[in-house]
Amino acid sequence: MVSQASRLADVRYDIRGPVLRRARQLEAEGHQILKLNLGNPAPFGMVAPDAVVQQVAASVADSQGYSDARGIAPAREAVAAYYDRIGVEGVTADDVFLGNGVSELIVMSLQALLNPGDEVLVPSPDYPLWTGAVSLCGGRAVHYRCREDLGWNPDTEHVRAQISDRTKAIVIINPNNPTGAVYSRETLIELLDIARRNNLLVLTDEIYDQILYDGAQHHCAAALAPDLPVLTMGGMSKTYRLAGFRSGWLAVSGPKEPIAEYLDGLELLANMRLCPNVPAQHAIPAALDGGIDISGLLRPGGRLYDQRDRGWQLLTEIPGVDCYKPAGALYLFPRLDPEVHKIVDDQKMVIDLLEQQYLLLSHGTGFNLPSADHLRVVFLASVPVLEDAIGRLATFLATYKQ
Ligand code: PLP
Numbered sequence: 444m445v446s447q448a449s450r451l452a453d454v455r456y457d458i459r460g461p462v463l464r465r466a467r468q469l470e471a472e473g474h475q476i477l478k479l480n481l482g483n484p485a486p487f488g489m490v491a492p493d494a495v496v497q498q499v500a501a502s503v504a505d506s507q508g509y510s511d512a513r514g515i516a517p518a519r520e521a522v523a524a525y526y527d528r529i530g531v532e533g534v535t536a537d538d539v540f541l542g543n544g545v546s547e548l549i550v551m552s553l554q555a556l557l558n559p560g561d562e563v564l565v566p567s568p569d570y571p572l573w574t575g576a577v578s579l580c581g582g583r584a585v586h587y588r589c590r591e592d593l594g595w596n597p598d599t600e601h602v603r604a605q606i607s608d609r610t611k612a613i614v615i616i617n618p619n620n621p622t623g624a625v626y627s628r629e630t631l632i633e634l635l636d637i638a639r640r641n642n643l644l645v646l647t648d649e650i651y652d653q654i655l656y657d658g659a660q661h662h663c664a665a666a667l668a669p670d671l672p673v674l675t676m677g678g679m680s681k682t683y684r685l686a687g688f689r690s691g692w693l694a695v696s697g698p699k700e701p702i703a704e705y706l707d708g709l710e711l712l713a714n715m716r717l718c719p720n721v722p723a724q725h726a727i728p729a730a731l732d733g734g735i736d737i738s739g740l741l742r743p744g745g746r747l748y749d750q751r752d753r754g755w756q757l758l759t760e761i762p763g764v765d766c767y768k769p770a771g772a773l774y775l776f777p778r779l780d781p782e783v784h785k786i787v788d789d790q791k792m793v794i795d796l797l798e799q800q801y802l803l804l805s806h807g808t809g810f811n812l813p814s815a816d817h818l819r820v821v822f823l824a825s826v827p828v829l830e831d832a833i834g835r836l837a838t839f840l841a842t843y844k845q
Contacts, residue, residue, distance in 0.1 A: 458809035484684035487823040498729035506721035514541025518727035530666035538695040545691035555708035557582035564613040568810035595624035612644040618651040621819040623769020635668040645673040651772040659770035665696040688723035757833040789815035800835035
């Protein structure tokens with residue numbers, strides 16, 4: 444008998460748990476599953492710009508050794524230059540850590556920070572790796588509410604009410620997964636002010652910072668708070684559609700002195716993993732310095748824009764379903780009106796949907812939403828595929844009861 448480490452007892456990652464296992468079983472039985480459960484662009488034919496892939500291919504032969512533990516210098520310089528361009532002061536290549544995706548850096552940034560019982564403010568709903576990683580590192584994720592009626596902006600009163608003497612950090616996910624919200628400047632300034640007054644480290648996940656619709660403007664939190672230590676994360680998986688390369692970054696901005704010991708810890712962890720995957724790091728300067736423009740995908744006639752629009756329209760035509768129209772990212776997060784659809788267990792609902800319609804979506808409570816009344820639909824699929832999928836959802840909801 445080999446048992447699981449007790450530190451995993453509270454780690455939840457339900458969006459890839461029982462639902463995905465059931466999908467695999469159905470596939471093994473020969474069923475074809477329509478999967479709109481993962482923000483993974485390439486399988487939907489949304490592939491990286493040629494120039495980026497070619498740069499990586501051309502660099503493979505030179506990528507045989509370990510790199511600097513933080514990552515190769517040209518990539519860290521490209522990240523520093525990127526933040527300089529968008530108004531973040533003073534980030535140099537030395538302040539940048541590269542990782543095997545933002546995922547690795549999320550875990551590292553929390554491992555270096557948390558003692559048992561330390562609290563981290565995390566949005567609800569969230570990208571659930573954040574909550575899971577806080578638990579994995581011995582901390583406690585304390586969720587602050589984001590309000591659908593405020594375009595899913597965080598409820599800053601609720602944020603304030605969650606602070607205790609154990610709170611060490613606040614996580615901001617903007618643009619947000621799963622809601623698609625792009626936070627207003629005012630909201631961000633308030634969140635940063637809360638961090639300032641309570642001495643919280645700001646961890647801001649901005650992996651969707653360039654995926655914006657309808658003129659939405661993204662404000663980089665670090666640019667709004669040059670006086671605060673801020674760790675900003677981004678990467679190649681979404682904007683540059685290279686999720687499989689596992690390539691992301693973390694940039695430290697603001698005063699270093701108050702977090703010097705923490706940064707030593709981060710460096711220790713970076714050293715312990717030797718370095719991130721070297722070939723994939725070469726994608727970073729090619730993408731960030733290369734003047735690659737993704738605006739064609741984001742305006743009318745572009746794939747992401749058209750898919751978002753059509754998906755949103757079809758979802759909101761289903762009786763008892765409404766949906767915030769996402770201003771950023773790759774997800775629709777429709778609400779099932781509890782007066783019409785009385786759902787008690789939303790994980791059971793997505794499993795029932797899977798079994799009846801062979802459609803794989805994600806349930807809202809998997810994103811640490813307290814109520815069982817939301818679903819997440821990835822809109823990376825082409826319009827005809829989205830029409831098929833949302834048609835199946837409508838058929839299912841027309842008769843579904845719990
Ligand atoms: N952060 C957010 C908000 C995400 O949505 C995702 C992936 O969906 C990640 C981080 C993980 O990114 P990466 O592929 O760089 O590990």
